[in-house]
Amino acid sequence: MASSRSRDFAEEDLDETTVPLPEMMFAEGEEPVGVRVLTYQSSRALNTILEALDEDEIESLKRTSFGKLVEISEKPAFSGRFARYLLSRQLKVEKKHEAWFRFAGKPIRFSLWEFAIVTGLPCGEFPKKSKLKKKKNMKEKPYWPELFGRVEEMRVSRAVKMLRRKTVINKDLRMKLACLAIVSSVLLCTNLRMKMLKEHAELLVDMEEFFSFPWGRLAFDMLMTTLKGFALALQLVIVEAVPSLTEVVQEADSSSESESDEGDGDRLPRKTKKQTLSPAHAREVGRKAQALVTSILPVDPARSGVDCLVNWSDDHYKKGGYCD
Template sequence: MSSRKKRVAKSGGKGALVLIEIAHPEEVVGNQKLPSRLFATDRYPSKRFNLNASLEYLLLVRDVLEGTDEMERLLGSCFGSLFRLPVRRCAFSAKLVHGLLTRQLVTKKMLELWPVFGGDPMRFSLAEFGHVTGLPCGEFEEGYVVDDKARPPKGDYVFWDRLLGAGRRDITIAEVAAMVAGDKEMPPTRKLKLCLIIIVDGVLLATNQEPKPSVKHVKRLEKLDRFLSFQWGRESFWWTISSMIPPAKVIGKCDDPNGAFCRKLRQETKVLVGFPWALQLWAFEAIPGLIARLGGNDEQTLLTYDGEKLPQHTGLGLVDVLHAEHDPKVSGSLIFVGWLCGR
């Protein structure tokens, strides 16, 4: 007799529900062995991560646009869900994220992370990213390329010069933030557009140690409606997952992608790009024991939090992760059987 159970969890949207499948390990594998893992069970390295993104940019945007029509428009856009993230879930736990990355299975699935936690395989993909962030993850417009390293044509800097200042090619997101916070006479529309660049290139798509505005993102701001309707969740996920799974195998350039990725996880530090908080947010929903160890409640959000900086606490540590993984009260985790069926 099947021991599969179902529970209903609330999603980020008001009144929306998400059905989560709960299953025991023996029910999932069906007498089949799981694929090999990057590291042997209980032989995971314990290092740390560096983040390029900063959630405190959201607090700055909240403060500089407070009480304005522009803030109302921002909250009503696809970015509004970011300001409604619970503060207690925003303290980044490097141990938790590192633990999930080192527990992942070696699969042929593209752009999917499959960690094993407490004996159960779990999937983190575009679907889960969209669910926990609330960002749009639909198909890109025809001809759009995410990883476009081509040098932008000079014509693309025309709007850049109007918005950011003529000749300011190396301006950083930190400098843009100082600009919007310090200029009290800035026109509201320009301030909103600069805040949107801060959110996109400083929070969701931070790919450099010192984040800078992207030329193609700034150019998209020429038409604000076009910017707000873009599939930012899909692009943020692409960058996020690219630093969380082994790279593609390229003969002569990357002959052993799994080995190369494992070496990076053994380093003293590893840089995560994109929006790595999404993996942590997903883990809190998928693994009840983790949120129980976190304590507190979700009443206070980034929008209602009274402060310019996030609380200085470490979030979950290694002890908390191990406790949640071996807690006998935890009946299971998120299971997506589509992978087991070859879909």
């Protein structure tokens, strides 16, 4: 996704049709056709992990910074077709940390601010390890063997199978495996056969430290720079900005979606067909230009924890604005 050199606008100005918008990335009628995008986003990865957990374990997860992900699992699945349509509506901007899209004649911003709101993940600054802590860590034994013994490589699919078959029964350990699987195959996924990383496992020594780590900022940076990772967040932001998009949904067809679940024989069979957004309905809503559109998502304390939105060094995340 492109990003933008920016002059700032007041949020109320963004609702005015008199504000000139940047040019579109693609001219009308010249949008790319048949291009597969965001190929590593699996619509089933999160659900597969949650289905392997007990109800009490899911309730425990809801009380952490990953809690909103449980809610997300019940929403329409990621649609590759909708993503292709959305990217064809992107505006020419240069700012590194945000993208803008034109929908129904109005701009919609996708930045760390919006990402934090829809995911509920911590998005603050990355922690800086003190020299004292680094020296201490050098003397500590790696935590990976505590989780997986002598196994040097662990795929997410194998860990989920362990959870599903109750190979692991210790509740604390099950929670750690589930969280590591979510980080690896949902937030930071780069392929369909993700492996768990030892550096992420080290954070599980202290679960409070693990849940406070800015996974949101890490996932957002990956998405903006590589178009890999938690691509569903982009769809979530657009749906929050244009609620009428959910008025029409359709059954997912993995054979025609870029989020295909093929390639992992360890995954559970689908219990129910997932619902996805309808690209045709989105085009119709956009063409009529009558939909309610929120250019910059407001923070609703009742729905999004403010902890994930504080201590950001870049003030434009809070103010908003785009480049003309």
